[in-house]
């Protein structure tokens with residue numbers, strides 16, 4: 001069974017809700033959900049499929065005090081790693097996610113799905129996509 005780790009940063013709960021929708025569709029025996037302040041490099045390394053979530057912050061960047069340092073810490077360890085990204089945004093055009101995708105790819109990470117972005121809270125359609133991701137990879 002694939003080991004699924006979901007690591008996220010969320011300030012007001014929207015990205016956290018997205019993470020929970022993925023996790024709730026996963027087999028709990030082999031999956032883990034962690035707020036990024038509790039996550040270690042090992043949590044990224046051990047995953048067969050790594051879901052990373054972060055809200056758009058600053059000016060179209062990852063949150064800078066916890067998510068950005070975590071990303072820097074795993075950049076050297078994600079070559080060949082299957083990764084899918086998600087996150088919530090507000091007024092922007094999703095540039096933070098495009099930049100994040102490019103960064104993952106440059107480090108050798110393999111994006112296995114289109115990223116899921118939600119304007120504020122996830123819609124019903126997005127919730128279904130998030131749940132489908134959990135059940136698809138948790139096998």
Ligand SMILES: Cc1cc2nc3c(=O)[nH]c(=O)nc-3n(C[C@H](O)[C@H](O)[C@H](O)COP(=O)(O)O)c2cc1C
Nearest residue numbers: 010011012013014015055057058060089090091092
């Ligand atoms: C300090 C700050 C900076 C933000 N910067 C952006 C931004 O650059 N682009 C954007 O689309 N939304 C931006 N937002 C809006 C958040 O991404 C949005 O409220 C999102 O739903 C928060 O997700 P969360 O509940 O997981 O924290 C910002 C919000 C805050 C508080």
